[in-house]
Amino acid sequence: MRARFGRISRLAGLSGRLGSSNGSRPYLRDCIIMSLAVAPTGVTFGVVADAAGFDLARIVVMSALVFTGASQFAAVGVVNDGGSGGAAVGSALLLAARNALYGPVMRRALPTSAPARMGAAQFVIDETTALSTAQTDRRDAAGAFWFSGVILWLVWNACSVAGALLGAVLGTPETWGLDAAFPAILVALLAPHLRTAAGRTAALGAAAVALGVAPVTGAGVPILVSIVALAPALWVRARRKEPPAGDTRDDTPGTAP
Amino acid sequence: MIALVAGSYGLKALGVSNLGGRIERRLGPAVTLLPAALFAALVVIMTFEDAGGLTLDARAAGVAAGAVAVWRKAPLILVVVVAMAVTAGVRAVT
Numbered sequence A: 001m002r003a004r005f006g007r008i009s010r011l012a013g014l015s016g017r018l019g020s021s022n023g024s025r026p027y028l029r030d031c032i033i034m035s036l037a038v039a040p041t042g043v044t045f046g047v048v049a050d051a052a053g054f055d056l057a058r059i060v061v062m063s064a065l066v067f068t069g070a071s072q073f074a075a076v077g078v079v080n081d082g083g084s085g086g087a088a089v090g091s092a093l094l095l096a097a098r099n100a101l102y103g104p105v106m107r108r109a110l111p112t113s114a115p116a117r118m119g120a121a122q123f124v125i126d127e128t129t130a131l132s133t134a135q136t137d138r139r140d141a142a143g144a145f146w147f148s149g150v151i152l153w154l155v156w157n158a159c160s161v162a163g164a165l166l167g168a169v170l171g172t173p174e175t176w177g178l179d180a181a182f183p184a185i186l187v188a189l190l191a192p193h194l195r196t197a198a199g200r201t202a203a204l205g206a207a208a209v210a211l212g213v214a215p216v217t218g219a220g221v222p223i224l225v226s227i228v229a230l231a232p233a234l235w236v237r238a239r240r241k242e243p244p245a246g247d248t249r250d251d252t253p254g255t256a257p
Numbered sequence B: 001m002i003a004l005v006a007g008s009y010g011l012k013a014l015g016v017s018n019l020g021g022r023i024e025r026r027l028g029p030a031v032t033l034l035p036a037a038l039f040a041a042l043v044v045i046m047t048f049e050d051a052g053g054l055t056l057d058a059r060a061a062g063v064a065a066g067a068v069a070v071w072r073k074a075p076l077i078l079v080v081v082v083a084m085a086v087t088a089g090v091r092a093v094t
Helices: A002-011 A028-051 A056-066 A069-080 A085-109 A114-123 A126-133 A138-170 A178-195 A197-213 A221-240 B002-016 B020-048 B058-071 B076-093
Strands: none
Touching: A028 A056, A028 A069, A028 A126, A028 A138, A028 A178, A028 B076, A056 A069, A056 A138, A056 B002, A069 A085, A069 A178, A069 B002, A069 B020, A085 A126, A085 A138, A085 A221, A085 B002, A085 B020, A114 A138, A114 B002, A126 A138, A178 A197, A178 B020, A178 B058, A178 B076, A197 A221, A197 B020, A221 B020, B002 B020, B020 B058, B058 B076
16 A cells, blocks of 8 residues: 555655644644645636636636646646647646546545545545545545545635636736746646656656647647657656656655655 | 536546546556656746747746756745746846
8 A cells, every 4th residue: 555655646746744643633734734735826827827818717617627736737828828729628638637547546535325436536636645545544544535625625716716816916927927937837746757767758758749849830739749758758667667656765765655 | 618627527537437447557657657748848838939939038047947946845836936036037137
């Protein structure tokens, strides 16, 4: 389970000593820290979505129903660069694909009845998976999942709206350097994936491909085309017999999950 | 928007369904590498793309400063503030 969690938490791009505190609800402290980290990201999302021309209603619908930060950032980013709706949705859904991988490890924390499980599915994201899989017993895993799911959903939505309203006040986003906020957040999301050789190959390859095709294709298309870099990355992983992302331990003390 | 909402929920639901385990075994290796590829592509496009071409402007300085903040393990909000401040600063003086 520990190796499994290492992999999942790495996939989720999270580090830190999750589940280290004791008490009747050992996940409370981690959940609050997580909410504090999610809040500014939500505000930034609102501001950037507003700058990309999304109206308040669409920002609210997106945060409430899509509820996957990285995918939302990708979709808004592609639209902001003038990409088509198809390219925006394609990039966002490719990023959302990892949520499907969280399902199997999350089953012990989810309700057993099928309709309830389908309702719970909406909250299966990076953060809730990392927090829930860090719990040792099944009841805490379920508690951590629901508690963090609902709290993060509320924080994410409230902050998206706050960001959208703030964006309207800020005026020209370029004056504030807001167009750099987006890629900077993505650098932070990318960083944990660069710890393996396969991850670095995928990232470097994708960046090169995207830059290469950008001048000849429409906006958004380079993002989709860049996934050809997965082929050499999978080859590197197979050749080095590297475990799937995350099974390698971080050598910095205190940051290993 | 409908496709985005339906697709992102559908992927989560697929994961918790009975098919989840099989999908993880078959596609797990490729999907775990997807974020590395997509984030990297998004970063370079959002940093260098401009009206269909590539360009080097204030964004590059800001994103580079943000990357240093990430490397120094700064909290996300600081990463964003640094990137924005440097970009706005470079833009103001050029």
